[in-house]
Amino acid sequence: MTGFAVEVRDLTARYGSTTALDAVSFEIRPGAITGLLGRNGSGKTTFLSVLAAFRRRTGGTVLVDGEDPWENPRTMGGTCLVRESGDVVLDEAIKENLSFLADRRPHFDRTAAEALLDRFELDPDKRPDRMSRGQRSAFGVVVGIATRAPLTLLDEVHLGMDAPARYAFYDALLADWIEHPRTIVLSSHLIGEVERLLEDVVVIDKGRVLAADDATTLREQGLTVTGPADAVDAFVVGRRVVARQVLGRTAQATVIGTASDDAQRARAAGLELGAVGLQDLFVHLTDRAAGEPADALTPQESR
Structure with a gap:
């Protein structure tokens, strides 16, 4: 598995009178870790929601692995979006969430997930909605890594975690990606911390793309x-x-x-x-x- 490619041409997304994405165009290489960098409110979450078919675009073209992702079972099944709020999980114990994911995600690795639970000191018998913000963020990280979706979208998942937990996340993500290459888009504004992970970078601001290139070229x-x-x-x-x-x-x-x-x-x-x-x-x-x-x-x- 090398991951899904993403192609975006003149993508526009509006909420009423607000334009969240304004005719943006760029590509995401398959199998690369791409940093989606932007300030709060820049349009990062909207873009990832469109890729994951959580939200329909207003205009333009979006192709995930060559196909429109909207109401597309194949690309939706191969895409995992984890947001900082942790809304990808059920109001059940962690171990029940893992069983749910194992039944529905073809690449999900339960053994890897349980090892990550130990690494982040998460109790499998505890419900995510009864954990601290940092623990919920850590469980989102577990889901994002262990699902091993061809297109993995991580939207500020690390914000609730303290510094040691964030660095453990970065190390775990990189190690798992090396063993199981796929396309990962990491949304963040903690650029100094995630910079070492990134092969490609997209900088977005107020719904516009300011830069899109490989990290070395941008540096x-x-x-x-x-x-x-x-x-x-x-x-x-x-x-x-x-x-x-x-x-x-x-x-x-x-x-x-x-x-x-x-x-x-x-x-x-x-x-x-x-x-x-x-x-x-x-x-x-x-x-x-x-x-x-x-x-x-x-x-x-x-x-």
Whole structure:
């Protein structure tokens, strides 16, 4: 099993007068772990709900493994959406939930699920609705990993968990994906924590896609330039500057877009270049004045 591919073209989703997704287009590679990154209210949950056929799109095209997922038994059966609220489970004991899933999910691994219960110290005789928020989130993680669906969608499932539990989740998810490759979409705004898991990244903001590419390529799109303020200003002419700080005569600018001779030019001007991580790139891309849209990466910047 390599997982389902996802193709989205001009996808639009509206709730009354609110546009949650505004003609977004991108692809999700089969068998990859893709990070769906965005602030609260950016449209992440709406997008995942459309993929899982929980919500019907307003316009555009969505293909899951080459087919429209809406009321499609095959793709719906191969898709697992786990949300932070834990609404994928029954109001029964955990062990009854596991039996329910084992009967209905062809790839569900009960042994793996029970091992994960031990790892997160969850009582199989306890009902999820009588557990703490963190425990419910951990059980959602168990469901998402052990179901091993060809398209696994994890929507902020880790938010109720403390730091040790979150890192245990990241390790368990990666280890299981290596053993059983499938398509995983991990929605999060804890980018510094999940960055190491991600092969591909989609950044979404206010219903628009700001960037969609492999993680390595996106990391290479930003750089920091530090040195004398006048030299920094000269270096960034003609570039897209997304952040700038000044301390006395020293300045630092964060720019999008790199050139092959950047290192040589920087050394000649007495400047230092630094990398920009995914989290910093995300913050800069989605930073805007209240009510103003953020700017997407252009095709030249994202390649």
